Amino acid sequence: MTIEAFQSSGSLETLGASPPRTGPSHSPVEVVKSHQASVAPSLNTLETISTSTLGATTDAVGSLSIHTDVNRPVPVVSVVPTLDTVVPFLPTPVVTSRTNKELLRSVTVDIAGFDSTSIKDRLDIGVPFIPILEAMGGQDKDPATGLRRDSIPIGTNIAATKDAKCAVFLFSDDQDGSNEKAVSCNRVIFEHLLKTASGLIVRVNPGTIPPAAQTKLDNMLTALSDAGILVMSTPEVMRSIGGKDSLVKIKDLRIGLKDTAVYTTAESFVEGFRKTIAFQPRVLKQNRGSQGEGIWICKLKDESQYCKSYGDAIADFDTKIVLMEAYDNHVEEHTVAEFMEFCLYGRTAKSGEWASVGKGRYLEGGLEAGAMLVDQRFLPRIVEGEVRCTMVGTKLISLVHKKPKAGGVSATLKSGAIYTSYEPDDPLFSDLVSKFRADLPHIRECFGVEDQPLPLLWTADFIFGEKREDGSDTFIVGEFNASCVGITQQLEFAPLVAKTAIEYCTAGFSTATTR
Numbered sequence: 001m002t003i004e005a006f007q008s009s010g011s012l013e014t015l016g017a018s019p020p021r022t023g024p025s026h027s028p029v030e031v032v033k034s035h036q037a038s039v040a041p042s043l044n045t046l047e048t049i050s051t052s053t054l055g056a057t058t059d060a061v062g063s064l065s066i067h068t069d070v071n072r073p074v075p076v077v078s079v080v081p082t083l084d085t086v087v088p089f090l091p092t093p094v095v096t097s098r099t100n101k102e103l104l105r106s107v108t109v110d111i112a113g114f115d116s117t118s119i120k121d122r123l124d125i126g127v128p129f130i131p132i133l134e135a136m137g138g139q140d141k142d143p144a145t146g147l148r149r150d151s152i153p154i155g156t157n158i159a160a161t162k163d164a165k166c167a168v169f170l171f172s173d174d175q176d177g178s179n180e181k182a183v184s185c186n187r188v189i190f191e192h193l194l195k196t197a198s199g200l201i202v203r204v205n206p207g208t209i210p211p212a213a214q215t216k217l218d219n220m221l222t223a224l225s226d227a228g229i230l231v232m233s234t235p236e237v238m239r240s241i242g243g244k245d246s247l248v249k250i251k252d253l254r255i256g257l258k259d260t261a262v263y264t265t266a267e268s269f270v271e272g273f274r275k276t277i278a279f280q281p282r283v284l285k286q287n288r289g290s291q292g293e294g295i296w297i298c299k300l301k302d303e304s305q306y307c308k309s310y311g312d313a314i315a316d317f318d319t320k321i322v323l324m325e326a327y328d329n330h331v332e333e334h335t336v337a338e339f340m341e342f343c344l345y346g347r348t349a350k351s352g353e354w355a356s357v358g359k360g361r362y363l364e365g366g367l368e369a370g371a372m373l374v375d376q377r378f379l380p381r382i383v384e385g386e387v388r389c390t391m392v393g394t395k396l397i398s399l400v401h402k403k404p405k406a407g408g409v410s411a412t413l414k415s416g417a418i419y420t421s422y423e424p425d426d427p428l429f430s431d432l433v434s435k436f437r438a439d440l441p442h443i444r445e446c447f448g449v450e451d452q453p454l455p456l457l458w459t460a461d462f463i464f465g466e467k468r469e470d471g472s473d474t475f476i477v478g479e480f481n482a483s484c485v486g487i488t489q490q491l492e493f494a495p496l497v498a499k500t501a502i503e504y505c506t507a508g509f510s511t512a513t514t515r
Helices: 003-008 028-044 100-106 151-160 180-196 211-226 235-242 266-277 336-345 380-384 427-447 491-506
Strands: 108-110 132-135 167-171 199-203 230-232 261-263 282-286 295-300 320-325 331-335 373-377 386-392 395-403 418-422 457-464 475-481
Touching: 100 108, 100 180, 132 151, 151 167, 151 491, 167 180, 167 211, 180 211, 199 211, 199 491, 211 230, 211 235, 230 491, 235 427, 235 475, 261 266, 266 282, 266 336, 266 373, 320 336, 331 336, 380 457, 386 427, 386 491, 395 427, 395 491, 427 457, 427 475
Parallel strands: 132 167, 132 199, 199 230
Antiparallel strands: 108 167, 261 373, 282 295, 282 373, 295 320, 320 331, 386 395, 386 457, 395 418, 457 475
């Protein structure tokens, strides 16, 4: 359906999500038309996709293979698994008076007038079908459309190339199977994508849907990827690149620090942290926090006690340490033993009194629940902020210096940080950019995702390192983010995102697993 029909149909409400709020006076259709009218000129500024790239043919992967035709580049999965063999994670669809096509229409938004629900397989349209998948509802949506603000610009730019088609599908929280329509719609979306999609752009912000629904979505995306559809990006890629332990995986690259560690057990934490805190001030990060909660800057109270080389000393349990939490920059003083007790078991008689809003227990649930602590050397120039590199695939598109509020170290807007944008070739950040670009060819190998492309949109946050003798800056990566990075304030890059998605789908990437 059109965006206008989608907004007025009540689909959001009937699927258990909140309907869009009243938007601007202009209609959503006019918004889309304005995007379409401005797309062509912006595309002209981008390098065109070469015919040789579009005509690339891949080799078979397991029982699946991708084929492209020079004139009409359509990645086609040769063997499509049957629905019942790959979706045990989706509830059995309920009996409904509505046809599958009607259900699909209720959770589909057309792009550039293309009725994606009418196609039956990849051969029907002659070009790749690269839809966008969002989650119904959430706080990251445009009130006028009920969609993410960057989805329509990306989709419209895909359609404008004439080299691919696009639509937006909406995954819903089925409320543990109790919302019968959502159950059926999710399954119909999956079945349609399995038969028709060459690639899939995932735009689901973490926390938009409950954990149980997110697990079902992750399983669905993994099944689509296993079937040979290029999912951008898979849950595996998002977890591997975006997890706090990503810093450990790249510690031997130019942008990393060799004394970075990860703890997944109490034993490894007790042994490792006492060694690292005796050497240099540390930043200890839990894997599951947000907005700086559970991220601690740790220093010995008596800084004269630091050893000269890593491993020369181990801190005693009664050693006093000073702690600052990035969430709100508050400071606490504890012994090493009290800090470890709080990190492992929360507030107990042995952990002392804590002012943190967090509960501790950072390793609770084990590695299966995503519990881990990453231990990285504290860089004193963190007070100068961090520099965010925003990436489209392998292309650096922007640099943003996020400078903390005076006296703090947190670079979040919540804490009062000031953001300043720079061009990628700004000489202030030449060391950062040169090292990052030199390491890019090795990033996927470090994260163990060599068979998949880098995310369409992702970020790397760099911290200021030691200055060189000539006064120039050095930089060390402090965090990656590969989970639904937005370009709402940078819509001029939508054509590049669209172009990169098409290149990925026609360049031989296949995520099919070998069985």
